[in-house]
Amino acid sequence: MPSRHIFHHQGEVAKEIFFLLEGICHAVYFTDKGKEFSKQFYWENDWIIGFESLVNQTPSPYQLESLTPCSIMSLPIETLRTWRKNK
Known part of the structure; x- marks a missing residue:
């Protein structure tokens, strides 16, 4: 993915976990005033x-x-739950 790409937005419910193979990312939050x-x-x-x-x-x-x-x-969390349930 390119730099400055948002792959999870603040306020969304997490549905997957990620593994960073290459590059640098960060978790950021915004105040009500946009800071x-x-x-x-x-x-x-x-x-x-x-x-x-x-x-x-x-x-x-x-x-x-x-x-x-x-x-x-x-990895979608539902895939992980299904695997765990069926193992």
């Missing part, structure tokens, strides 16, 4: 998981964005 704060940076070989949103199925307070060109694998 941007970086919460966390992700580097190659990092897992990117909106854990609380994923587990509780609640809107994520964070936006996920690539800062450089990136290669990312995504």
Whole structure:
């Protein structure tokens, strides 16, 4: 994906987990006044998981964005649940 690509928007419920193969990403949140704060940076070989949103199925307070060109694998949580149920 190109740099500055948003692959998860603030306020969306997380439905997948990501593995960063190449590049740099960050989790960012915006205040009501539009001020941007970086919460966390992700580097190659990092897992990117909106854990609380994923587990509780609640809107994520964070936006996920690539800062450089990136290669990312995504795994839908439903695929993981199905695999776990059938193993």
